[in-house]
Amino acid sequence: MALRSFKNIGPGIIVAAAFIGPGTVTLCSIAGVNFGYALLWAVLLSTGATIVLQEMAARIGLVTQSGLAELLRSELRNSLWRQPVLWLILLAIVMGNTAYQAGNLGGGVLGLNALIGPQNFSILGVEVNLTALILGLIAYVVLSQKSDKILTRILTLLVLFMSISFVITVFLIQPNISALMSGLLLPSLPEQSLWTVIGLIGTTIVPYNIFLHASLVKKKWIDSAALPQVKKDTYWTIGLGGLVSMSIVVCAAGSGITEISSAADLAEGLKPLYGSIATALMGVGLFAAGLTSAITAPIAAAYVACGCLGWSTDNQSQKFKQIWRLVLIVGVLLSATGIKPITIIQFAQVANGTLIFIIAGLVLWLVNKSELMKQAVNSRWQNIFGGLVFFVTLLVGFKGISGAIQMLF
Numbered sequence: 001m002a003l004r005s006f007k008n009i010g011p012g013i014i015v016a017a018a019f020i021g022p023g024t025v026t027l028c029s030i031a032g033v034n035f036g037y038a039l040l041w042a043v044l045l046s047t048g049a050t051i052v053l054q055e056m057a058a059r060i061g062l063v064t065q066s067g068l069a070e071l072l073r074s075e076l077r078n079s080l081w082r083q084p085v086l087w088l089i090l091l092a093i094v095m096g097n098t099a100y101q102a103g104n105l106g107g108g109v110l111g112l113n114a115l116i117g118p119q120n121f122s123i124l125g126v127e128v129n130l131t132a133l134i135l136g137l138i139a140y141v142v143l144s145q146k147s148d149k150i151l152t153r154i155l156t157l158l159v160l161f162m163s164i165s166f167v168i169t170v171f172l173i174q175p176n177i178s179a180l181m182s183g184l185l186l187p188s189l190p191e192q193s194l195w196t197v198i199g200l201i202g203t204t205i206v207p208y209n210i211f212l213h214a215s216l217v218k219k220k221w222i223d224s225a226a227l228p229q230v231k232k233d234t235y236w237t238i239g240l241g242g243l244v245s246m247s248i249v250v251c252a253a254g255s256g257i258t259e260i261s262s263a264a265d266l267a268e269g270l271k272p273l274y275g276s277i278a279t280a281l282m283g284v285g286l287f288a289a290g291l292t293s294a295i296t297a298p299i300a301a302a303y304v305a306c307g308c309l310g311w312s313t314d315n316q317s318q319k320f321k322q323i324w325r326l327v328l329i330v331g332v333l334l335s336a337t338g339i340k341p342i343t344i345i346q347f348a349q350v351a352n353g354t355l356i357f358i359i360a361g362l363v364l365w366l367v368n369k370s371e372l373m374k375q376a377v378n379s380r381w382q383n384i385f386g387g388l389v390f391f392v393t394l395l396v397g398f399k400g401i402s403g404a405i406q407m408l409f
Helices: 002-007 012-019 022-035 040-064 068-075 082-116 130-143 148-173 177-185 194-202 207-220 224-253 263-274 276-309 318-337 342-367 370-376 380-408
Strands: 120-123 126-129
Touching (some): 012 040, 012 148, 012 207, 012 224, 012 276, 022 040, 022 082, 022 194, 022 224, 022 276, 040 068, 040 177, 040 194, 040 207, 040 224, 040 342, 040 380, 068 276, 082 130, 082 207, 082 276, 082 318, 082 342, 126 130, 126 318, 130 148, 148 224, 194 380, 207 276, 207 342, 224 263, 224 370, 276 318, 342 380
Antiparallel strands (some): 120 126
16 A cells, blocks of 8 residues: 555655755754744745645646646747746746755755765865765766656655654654744744745745646646646645754754754754764755755756747657756756855846746736636635735745845845
8 A cells, every 4th residue: 555655656746855955954944043933834834835836836737738838938929028938937947956956966965974074085176075976976867767757756765764854853852842833823023033934935935846846747647637636746745845844943943053054053063962863864854855956956947948948848858858967967066166156146046036926926827717727727715825825925036136136235
């Protein structure tokens, strides 16, 4: 029974693997260290918002049997907005994923460093991180698999590995259940916490995941009769991702650390209180988070680029392969050498900040088109929740844009 369930896991697990990256782990750690359990409600809210948006994207992919980028290319064919929207999507996601790929690999490196220490060597005076090269090679091998089922199963194992690591750490910490439930169910905004709340939402609602989900669903299922399965798959996998994020907040809140800059600090901070097992568990979790994001970011960029440019989105096509290879290779080189393309990252932040609410609005528009969606159009309540999510993405977009501007000036 368990084996059959494992084989039938849908693409939602890949989306969950994508949003629980090093950025999520670090931001959840910072939220827990700075505000204790008080912002758990924000993680719950962001998980719910992500479920709403991803379910609509998955439904579009199932009913139309088209990826989101291809569908926008078709539906906007007579609009003046067609080229600006497609180019914004292309630049924000492909360039953004390339810039952020170094961070994904870097998160995995930090996790392994907590377990085995740094592994560096020098070539012609340039310090090279061996661990980043190894992680890049692992990601390349996984992405080169011809079967989508193999990719899904590998990512499922990594997500479960990550989930177990963080949840066990929570049990080691033995949190105050009353304070935990209060932070989860009674929203509050401690002083200077607003940007952290918006950041928690922004690191969960990820533009490229919306495109990735629609593209993967149409490959997994071909009949609208599968809609209940699509919804179930979305709910439990995104819910699992939210549980992992909450576990990280709880771990950080119970760590006793007063300052933190990355999740690696949390792993080190747990050692004096809970022994080397806690450090090992956090290291494993961070490694899995980095590796899953390093695998999903290149493939999402390939789906988006091919869809926007009208190329085949078959993952065995040469152009598809060339795009994910380019994203991965550039990320590996940047991570291994420690080069940080600050200007590109700033541009990607602005582009993604702008894109997130545009995509939320376009998804709402598409999912309400009866000629596309037939009987699967949004209900009144789905539109109400969708409208609330759109408002949330406006706040997230403002935060991303303003944060990048502040870095520039």
